[in-house]
Amino acid sequence: MKNISIxxxxxxxxxxxxxLVELIWDSVAAVPEAVEISPELKxxxxxxxxxxEENPEAGFSWEQVKxxxxxxxxRSV
Numbered sequence: 001m002k003n004i005s006i007x008x009x010x011x012x013x014x015x016x017x018x019x020l021v022e023l024i025w026d027s028v029a030a031v032p033e034a035v036e037i038s039p040e041l042k043x044x045x046x047x048x049x050x051x052x053e054e055n056p057e058a059g060f061s062w063e064q065v066k067x068x069x070x071x072x073x074x075r076s077v
Contacts, residue, residue, distance in 0.1 A: 009017060
């Protein structure tokens with residue numbers, strides 16, 4: 001593997017840096033089993049999934065969340 005310094009990366013145009021990040025992310029996502037999850041995080045995710053499966057209507061749809069974010073009603077005064 002060719003060694004690339006952070007300085008060299010920062011010299012790249014923004015679009016090339018974004019593409020580099022996408023390539024790195026895709027390489028990580030290709031082997032999800034290689035990403036270690038702490039026992040605490042795993043327990044939290046399992047609890048949230050169980051809660052969702054118990055009552056799937058309790059949350060908000062993605063459309064509702066987007067609408068809420070777009071109308072700025074989430075901002076506190």
